[in-house]
Amino acid sequence: MTPIQTTTRPAAPRSSGEPSTPAIRVRGLRRTYGQGSSAYEAVRGVDLDVPTGSITALLGTNGAGKTSTLEVIEGLAPATDGEVSVLGFDPIADRTVLRSRTGILLQRSGFSGDLTVRETLRLWSATLTSPRSVDEMLALLSLEERADVRMLALSGGETRRVDLASTLMGSPELVILDEPTTGLDPESRREVWTLVSDLRDDGATVLITTHYLEEAEALADRLEIMHAGRIVRSGTPTEIEAGYPSKITFAEVPDVPDDLAEIRRVVHAHGRTTLETDALQTSLSDLLAWAAHNDIQLGDLDARSPSLETVFLSIADGRDPADSAHVTPTQEGALR
Amino acid sequence: MTALAHRLSLRRTASLTRWNATLLSRNRLALFYAAVMPLLPLGLLFTGERGSASVGAGAVVTMFLVIALFPVYYNVLAQFVSRRDELVLKRMRTGESRDAELLASIALPGAITALILIAVAIPISAAISQPLPVNPLLYAALAVLAVTMFTAFAYWTAAWTKNAEAAQLTSMPIIILASLGPLTNSIPSMSDRLRDILSLTPGAAISDLVRIGWFGLDGPGATKATLTFAETWGQAAGPLLVMAAWTFVAVMLARRSMRWEPRA
Numbered sequence: 001m002t003p004i005q006t007t008t009r010p011a012a013p014r015s016s017g018e019p020s021t022p023a024i025r026v027r028g029l030r031r032t033y034g035q036g037s038s039a040y041e042a043v044r045g046v047d048l049d050v051p052t053g054s055i056t057a058l059l060g061t062n063g064a065g066k067t068s069t070l071e072v073i074e075g076l077a078p079a080t081d082g083e084v085s086v087l088g089f090d091p092i093a094d095r096t097v098l099r100s101r102t103g104i105l106l107q108r109s110g111f112s113g114d115l116t117v118r119e120t121l122r123l124w125s126a127t128l129t130s131p132r133s134v135d136e137m138l139a140l141l142s143l144e145e146r147a148d149v150r151m152l153a154l155s156g157g158e159t160r161r162v163d164l165a166s167t168l169m170g171s172p173e174l175v176i177l178d179e180p181t182t183g184l185d186p187e188s189r190r191e192v193w194t195l196v197s198d199l200r201d202d203g204a205t206v207l208i209t210t211h212y213l214e215e216a217e218a219l220a221d222r223l224e225i226m227h228a229g230r231i232v233r234s235g236t237p238t239e240i241e242a243g244y245p246s247k248i249t250f251a252e253v254p255d256v257p258d259d260l261a262e263i264r265r266v267v268h269a270h271g272r273t274t275l276e277t278d279a280l281q282t283s284l285s286d287l288l289a290w291a292a293h294n295d296i297q298l299g300d301l302d303a304r305s306p307s308l309e310t311v312f313l314s315i316a317d318g319r320d321p322a323d324s325a326h327v328t329p330t331q332e333g334a335l336r
Numbered sequence: 337m338t339a340l341a342h343r344l345s346l347r348r349t350a351s352l353t354r355w356n357a358t359l360l361s362r363n364r365l366a367l368f369y370a371a372v373m374p375l376l377p378l379g380l381l382f383t384g385e386r387g388s389a390s391v392g393a394g395a396v397v398t399m400f401l402v403i404a405l406f407p408v409y410y411n412v413l414a415q416f417v418s419r420r421d422e423l424v425l426k427r428m429r430t431g432e433s434r435d436a437e438l439l440a441s442i443a444l445p446g447a448i449t450a451l452i453l454i455a456v457a458i459p460i461s462a463a464i465s466q467p468l469p470v471n472p473l474l475y476a477a478l479a480v481l482a483v484t485m486f487t488a489f490a491y492w493t494a495a496w497t498k499n500a501e502a503a504q505l506t507s508m509p510i511i512i513l514a515s516l517g518p519l520t521n522s523i524p525s526m527s528d529r530l531r532d533i534l535s536l537t538p539g540a541a542i543s544d545l546v547r548i549g550w551f552g553l554d555g556p557g558a559t560k561a562t563l564t565f566a567e568t569w570g571q572a573a574g575p576l577l578v579m580a581a582w583t584f585v586a587v588m589l590a591r592r593s594m595r596w597e598p599r600a
Contacts, residue, residue: 074430106430110423112424115355115359119358126348126352127348128431167430320572
């Protein structure tokens with residue numbers, strides 16, 4: 001995509017609230033679908049703060065409640081219970097005020113297939129108070145060559161880029177992106193990452209959901225991990241990963257001792273031995289010393305620090321080691 | 337006016353309407369149903385005695401109902417349901433467009449087409465030896481009420497219509513409601529009880545108001561214009577009340593049942 005500088009309207013000064021007031025504040029949010037015996041509670045008491053000027057990523061498995069939460073924040077659906085404040089406003093009662101200050105990208109949305117890309121952006125432009133030019137948005141999302149193609153002829157990735165162009169056309173100070181890179185090829189995904197980072201650099205606040213963990217790690221200042229309708233982990237990537245052990249794995253050695261330095265536990269499974277530790281270097285040194293002393297070859301040795309993927313999979317599998325009694329989180333804020 | 341301005345930006349509504357009209361013009365079948373087919377009933381003017389008021393009333397009533405049902409009712413229903421289904425409306429609601437603007441912009445291309453056709457029918461009919469409307473104001477009021485009512489019925493029907501294909505079935509109750517009424521004027525032997533019931537339908541009110549307002553016909557069996565401009569007001573009070581009541585009911589139903597998300 002053409003390296004055009006994104007422009008974002010600076011956050012309007014607010015008469016009430018300090019500069020540190022979060023752009024989005026959610027307390028005790030609940031959202032229930034259906035009634036009576038068929039009722040399903042998709043969001044079960046979510047508390048969430050999205051700091052102004054940050055990129056916050058909302059992660060979770062399918063059905064975790066991310067989109068249900070976002071729809072309330074976006075003012076597209078009412079909360080069953082709880083309080084939601086967006087830029088200091090109620091997202092439904094004050095929707096008219098908020099719409100000119102927010103850019104929203106839905107997980108799934110549609111455009112009239114009989115309009116061309118340029119016509120679609122012109123239509124969107126005509127609804128905005130202060131739109132950027134259509135040509136600028138076409139260049140920003142690398143859509144110039146597809147400008148006169150009808151929407152129904154676009155690929156999924158191209159349609160997503162038109163969607164993004166619409167979202168950013170009003171220079172919003174708050175941008176809510178629900179899985180913005182789904183359907184994009186790896187190169188386009190990286191370009192969107194740059195675009196989102198530029199938004200933050202220009203002063204915008206971004207709330208993003210994604211299934212790509214590397215995307216969240218690359219972009220987000222803060223992570224909120226949802227599971228079964230609740231936020232189960234919250235903090236910076238470092239804070240969140242801090243509660244989780246590093247892992248040393250190698251081809252199974254049945255008699256490896258469990259009292260090596262700083263080792264939490266030893267697991268033998270699927271032909272491999274896994275050591276979980278809070279001090280990777282210390283434990284690894286001790287392991288290598290033990291192996292050398294006993295003349296044992298550690299085949300296919302692998303040692304790695306905790307990753308977001310580790311955290312995510314642990315939560316998704318319901319075997320979250322940070323919930324275990326053995327775990328002492330190094331960062332108080334990493335647990336909620 | 338202030339309340340309306342609070343709910344609608346005329347600039348935005350005009351822009352959205354223009355794009356909806358563009359989309360309508362690119363769908364040739366929808367364009368034919370909206371702009372051409374409603375005038376076909378005027379071909380009935382070439383049948384029977386040239387210049388006959390009863391033949392003229394039959395043709396204009398049929399045209400009026402086709403206009404109410406196709407460019408207005410079915411067009412709005414199909415447009416709204418298909419755009420809701422394709423999540424176009426959901427996307428538009430994330431932007432600055434207000435709900436009232438989206439609803440108005442979907443309805444206006446069909447409504448404007450309908451009003452143009454209703455107006456164009458006057459010179460076309462006159463060219464085929466039919467008289468000019470006795471009470472043009474009544475005719476205009478009927479046009480506005482009919483367009484409003486059937487637009488509201490379209491939004492109400494959309495609330496329980498799953499997709500554009502299903503609209504072919506879910507639209508039937510309103511089409512039947514509109515089509516049965518004119519029988520009160522075309523079947524003289526109908527029992528009084530049935531006639532009284534049918535005269536409360538919007539179709540009957542449209543039929544009565546065309547016969548009274550344009551042709552000055554006094555009662556179901558009349559074939560000659562006898563009503564003056566002033567007399568048409570008194571005769572029209574009943575059917576006007578029926579039209580106003582149905583319009584009120586349709587608007588209330590639409591307001592209470594508006595659905596922006598696709599039906600599961």
